[in-house]
Amino acid sequence: MENSKDKTVKDLAPLRDIKSSPELCMSCGTCSAGCPITGQDGFDPRKIVGMVIEGRDQELVESNLPWLCTMCAKCEHACPMGINITGIVRTIRGLVDRDKVPGMIHKGVELCLETGNNIGLPSEDFDFIIEDVGEEVAEEEGYEEFAAPIDKENANILHTLHNKLVNTQNEDLVHWWKIFHAADESFTIPSENWEGVNWGLFSGDDESMKTVVGRIVEHMEKLKVKNLMYPE
Amino acid sequence: MATRSGLERWFPEFFDKYNAYTVFDLMKSYIEDGRIKLDKEMFTQRIAYHDPCNYGRKSEEKFGYGYYEEPRWILDQFAPNWVDLFPSKANGYCCGGGGGTMLTPFKEVRSHYGKKKIEQIKRVEPELIVVPCHSCHGQIQSSLSEAEMDIPVKYLWEVVADALIV
Ligand code: SF4
Ligand code: SF4
Numbered sequence: 001m002e003n004s005k006d007k008t009v010k011d012l013a014p015l016r017d018i019k020s021s022p023e024l025c026m027s028c029g030t031c032s033a034g035c036p037i038t039g040q041d042g043f044d045p046r047k048i049v050g051m052v053i054e055g056r057d058q059e060l061v062e063s064n065l066p067w068l069c070t071m072c073a074k075c076e077h078a079c080p081m082g083i084n085i086t087g088i089v090r091t092i093r094g095l096v097d098r099d100k101v102p103g104m105i106h107k108g109v110e111l112c113l114e115t116g117n118n119i120g121l122p123s124e125d126f127d128f129i130i131e132d133v134g135e136e137v138a139e140e141e142g143y144e145e146f147a148a149p150i151d152k153e154n155a156n157i158l159h160t161l162h163n164k165l166v167n168t169q170n171e172d173l174v175h176w177w178k179i180f181h182a183a184d185e186s187f188t189i190p191s192e193n194w195e196g197v198n199w200g201l202f203s204g205d206d207e208s209m210k211t212v213v214g215r216i217v218e219h220m221e222k223l224k225v226k227n228l229m230y231p232e
Numbered sequence: 233m234a235t236r237s238g239l240e241r242w243f244p245e246f247f248d249k250y251n252a253y254t255v256f257d258l259m260k261s262y263i264e265d266g267r268i269k270l271d272k273e274m275f276t277q278r279i280a281y282h283d284p285c286n287y288g289r290k291s292e293e294k295f296g297y298g299y300y301e302e303p304r305w306i307l308d309q310f311a312p313n314w315v316d317l318f319p320s321k322a323n324g325y326c327c328g329g330g331g332g333t334m335l336t337p338f339k340e341v342r343s344h345y346g347k348k349k350i351e352q353i354k355r356v357e358p359e360l361i362v363v364p365c366h367s368c369h370g371q372i373q374s375s376l377s378e379a380e381m382d383i384p385v386k387y388l389w390e391v392v393a394d395a396l397i398v
Contacts, residue, residue: 037345069331142398143398176393182398202332210242
């Protein structure tokens, strides 16, 4: 008994190995109460968990429900049973036929696989935009020496880009460039596969998600970059 | 978040060879190491900071660490009048545009969620909203315009870049 003298029950009691199966749901409704879109278009996280338990997968797959959820995790953060509600939602999304995925999510993934970015921007256009915006930065006082580094080797930081900055918000490309310049940081932007956003996370498509993450690893190797700046 | 979880899941050896930093880690280290200097007179207005789910609650859940303090520390260095929304951090509300919902046609539900954020924003009466996420930026802008509120939304790295002393 001397050995356990300093130990409290808290130290000694084994932790419960919660696997948070949907079956643990108590139907308490905490998730639904916390979710801001409960009641919108029949949306209700408790109901989704209930349908999963009942095996009503097909109904879920054919419904809009998984696409209404923002996967914000407010529900599961409050769930007393630790049920992975966003994991359930993403899994349902992944079971939807790819041509039935609503809106741009899967189209963006397809474009990314084909062209290297979610908006299908050709590389000449990309190079032009980056150089052009880089030149604009260099016109500002204090940034005269700036040039946007495309495919520069041995840089310290790999900088991928959110497609919307390259598409409609070019003015927002400059902020990080200015910070890097002021910090005397060496960074590089890949000319191909520059997409920083991975919509496979949203569409529930692991295979595409892996391919897009793999491109980051390729850039690091090919351009001999030392460190990665997470795109998001 | 997608990249980090993907690397951890499918390319764990990546971390033996390289370091990976979030936007917060980089900005914070540049400020701490004196590599960038920020003008303290430029952002004296009342700024509301919004926590994105992915850097906060979801990072905490997935990686055991939520980026709550870093952005606040960064604002503390040059924007003395920033305020939190309530609730914030792990209990905060999504902007309403997470999970790719901005790419779907279900605009009404998205704008319903967005109203929750607008209520929070109204309560603190900010002159500027600062976010560290592209989706939050777009969604909050569109919710504000639906609510006919004229408050600018800027990226955290945008206010840092604007305040640079070069
Ligand atoms: S909060 Fe958790 S336990 Fe309660 S109803 Fe929702 S999923 Fe079930
Ligand atoms: S993750 Fe989905 S179900 Fe949960 S609170 Fe957010 S929107 Fe609601």
